Each structure stands twice: as C-alpha cells, then as structure tokens.
Amino acid sequence: RRAELRPPLVSPAMERRDERGWVEVISGPMFSGKSEELIRRITRYQIARIPTQTFKPMIDDRYATDEVVSHSQLSTAAQNATDSDELLRLVEDRTVVVGIDEGQFFDEGLIDVVEALARSGKKVIIAGLDLDFLRRPFEPIPTLMTRAEYVTKTLAVCHRCGGAGMYTQRVIQSDELVVLGATAAYEARCRHCYDPTESHQERLEIDEDE
Secondary structure, three states, X not given: OOOOOOOOOOOHHHHOOOOOOEEEEEEOOOOOXXXXXXXXXXXXXXXXXXXXXXXXXXXXXXXXXXXXXXXXXXXXXXXXXXXXXXXXXXXXXXXXXXXXXXXXXXXXXXXXXXXXXXXXXXXXXXXXXXXXXXXXXXXXHHHHHHHOOEEEEOOEEOOOOOOEEXXXXXXXXXXXXXXXXXXXXXXXXXXOOOOOOHHHOOOOOOOOOO
C-alpha cells in the first residue's frame, strides 16, 4: 500500500508573524561596523517584505539626510527625528521593525520610547556608541543594553597596532563632546594604544610675523 502524502503539521503560532516585541542593541566604538550591521539586519526584514522604518538623529547629516550610510557606503532609507518624542510620533502602526542609528545622539527619553515600542509588539534595533572618546558611558546606549534581549558588542581594528579596537580615540583638540562630520578626527584604538591625553594636545605658538 502506497503511503499517503500528508501536509506537514503546522501550529497556529507558525502561521502568523511573531507578535512579541524585543530590543536589540549593537554597540561599540567608531569604525566597528555598527551602522553596517544595523543596515544588514533591516535589509533582511525588507527582503522578507516585513514593514520597517529606520530613524537617525537630525544632527547626523554626514553622508546623507534621508539615509543611514555606513563608512563602507552601505545604506538604507531613513527618517530624521529631532528627539525621542518625535521618533515615537513618526512610527507607523503597520511597522513591525524599527531601526535606530546613532542612538547616543538621542535624549535619554529614548529608553522609555524603545521600551514602549517593544511592549507594543515591535522589534527595535538600535546602533550606537556605548562610550565617548574619554571612555565614559555614552547614554542612553549603556542603559538600553541592560534593557535589551540581544546585545552585540562590535570591535574595530586599532589604527595603531591592528589589535582589538574597543575605544574611540579623538586625535584633534576640541572640548566638545561630539565632533560630527570629521572622520579624520577619530581613530579606533585598543586598550594598549588608547591615550586619554592625546586629544588635549598643546597648541603650537606660531609667530605670524616670521
């Protein structure tokens, strides 16, 4: 007797999309591929035709105003938001996956916004610096890491020795916490090559009459 071919058993839960929300954080120093990894994850959902929205802070216009662009020139469409409140207002009901790049440039209200989005069933993926150039916690990323189901810690390649670059080294003199649009202002450094005094170099006195 020939065996009957039956369709595979599929549970009701497998027939619909997962409605549970969660939080993913991608953190690390500059040049470690955070934005590239965010773009990769968002693109995977887009290929599966799952509705996504990606956001970036208004102040970040280094490569484009309407895209998230990695240092390797990968990109995905993005909307600008001036703060966490505006970001929340821009999220559409149909959106399943929310991407957020350069999360450290948003206010600390982003923590509550991300948690609210996850509770509503959305999957939220945030990329950002967890430490500033002086190795201090760069909120809100460190707190978001403690609230996330999934945390990816990325490493760069040390510009000095080729080791594991875990810190962002500022190589120009500035008292500002953020210096945007100046890739040459920063390098990735390992713990052995990082020098907290390097960004506070003494100015050379030049006699303009000579």
